[in-house]
Amino acid sequence: MKKTDLSLCHLEKIQTPFGLREVYDSILFCNRCGSCLQACPIYKLSPLEINSPRGRNQAARLVLERKLNVQELALQHSFHACTLCGRCTQVCAAKIPTAQHVLEMHRILQKHRLPKSLHFFLTLQGTRPHLFKKITRFASALYPLWNVISWLPGFKWISLVKKRLPKKAVPLQTVLLKNNISWTSIKPKFIYMPSLEAEFLQPQIAVSSLKLLNRLGKTDCWFNTACGLFEYVYGDLRQSKRLVRNLIRKHRKIKQGTCPLVTDSLDVYHFLKQVPQLFTRHKQLYKQASLFADQVYFITEFFPKKIPNVISFPTPVQLNYGALFSRESHPISQSTSLFKTLFKQNFVECGYTSFDTPAYGYAFTAGNQHEQILLELVKQIAQQQIKTVFTFSGLCALELNVALCRFYPAAKAHHIVSIADKV
Ligand code: SF4
Ligand code: SF4
Structure with missing residues (x-):
């Protein structure tokens, strides 16, 4: 009997800090030490082994060894709930790319995680960009009718979008x-x-x-x-x-x-x-x-090298590291040192256990824990009395502002590039 079924894998090899590795080998490098557990937002919200990065890696290994069926509901929930944030990789000594393994499981599952109509609409940017642009403009003109449209079957997500987007x-x-x-x-x-x-x-x-x-x-x-x-x-x-x-x-x-x-x-x-x-x-x-x-x-x-001392954003400020796949890239470390220089004691750095805004459409996926994550994040921001949060993507700023506006209006989120307007 074949020990693993690599034909299940969609990516042949994964890029890791230690070079290219086959998906199965990459999973095998997880030694189950558990250092990543407290960094995972989903595990912190529901502390079950299956919701931890370690649990997901072991489940993925068993799926590739044909010992577990990925269609099991508990497994599907665990893989769908992962925000793909890469925080587990940040704290892992072996730099296991759990988010990549989870994505492989999604591909094996072959299920749309987004509502079908939203999925179809977003696909258009790649297949029919002109049509995508036209529909976006048309949808924007129909803004006052969005509540009505969200009652149509399969379009419930529109009310979620409406909450987040500018008028x-x-x-x-x-x-x-x-x-x-x-x-x-x-x-x-x-x-x-x-x-x-x-x-x-x-x-x-x-x-x-x-x-x-x-x-x-x-x-x-x-x-x-x-x-x-x-x-x-x-x-x-x-x-x-x-x-x-x-x-x-x-x-x-x-x-x-x-x-x-x-x-x-x-x-x-x-x-x-x-x-x-x-x-x-x-x-x-x-x-x-x-x-x-x-x-x-x-x-x-491309931020200027010389930066004036005074920046007119309310302080203390924080950098929200929410992004897909990694919390350790060059822009993150470079921006952190820039913020330390700019805001000095008024810069509050996020720890490895702090919550971040989930990235890129997570709120619309099946089985997400978006609301709970945002609530925890806002709680942390309020406890530290942060006044300005900078994000690395516009969507993160939009999402965070919705939650801040509701629970802690003293703080506001901005995309990090807005700093450049002030320097
Ligand atoms: S992913 Fe890394 S930190 Fe987590 S259990 Fe495996 S080896 Fe340990
Ligand atoms: S990528 Fe994020 S949500 Fe997924 S297992 Fe790692 S820490 Fe948890």
Whole structure:
């Protein structure tokens, strides 16, 4: 009898700090020490072994050994509840990428975790970007009717979206022109790829980012561009690979792929830094993806070197580390030291057991614990009397502001790029 069934795996190899590893091998490196337990938000909320990173890794191993059926309800709940935050990897000495293992289990389950209509709508950005843009504009015009639409079968999620989103979304190009922010596709020094929220919900993020980059050189703006992250997390891996390949191809056309590609979402940054692992079977593509990943930057890496002492945000301030896959990337460590310098004793650093805002659509997934996590987070913010929280993605700021507004209106969340407006 075959000991493991690797044909179940969708990713052949996973990129770890210790090199590429097969999914099963990567799971086997978990020595069950339990150091990660207290870092996992879901385990802290429901302290059962199956809800811990250790439990998830052991369950994934047994699934690949065909000793457990991934369709078991308890297993499905455990994998669906994972926020994919990567906090377990941060504290793990073996740097086990549990979030990647959980994603493999989602792919084996082959179930949509998002409501079907929302899933279909978000897929359109990759398959029919023009239609996606038109529907977004149309939906924005229908804002007063959203409560009615949410009564239609399969559209309940609209009421959740309504709670989080600004009432009016002005097209990004209009906002840029109004603010005299230029972009050019002729010999740019940088490429800026606005996140979904910067393009359709919070154009101020894109304004600040483009202003920052334009100070350093001519910048092109890639509007309405799908990077494959949504498909990687919620859709199918093949489509994700296709979109990443298109992105790499488009990037290589500009200065032979040497132009820095800048994003304002840490989720997108973490994903794009990992894209070589999508192509481990193709030597040439793997090489191209590695060169591409080297050119991916997060917007904070372009903050000015000299920063004035006084910053006009209410203090104390905190950095919310909520992002997909990791809590240890360069932008996080660099921003933490920047905040320590800027705000000194008024900067309250998050510990490894602190809660973060779950990233990228977790609130809409089946079996999520979003409300409880946000409540714990707001409780911590209130206990420390934080007045300003900075996030690494616009969606995190939107989500956090909804909870803060309700339970602790003394604090407000902003995307980290808003610091650049003040320096
Ligand atoms: S994931 Fe890491 S920290 Fe957690 S039990 Fe396994 S080896 Fe220990
Ligand atoms: S990725 Fe986050 S939620 Fe998932 S097991 Fe690790 S710490 Fe827990």
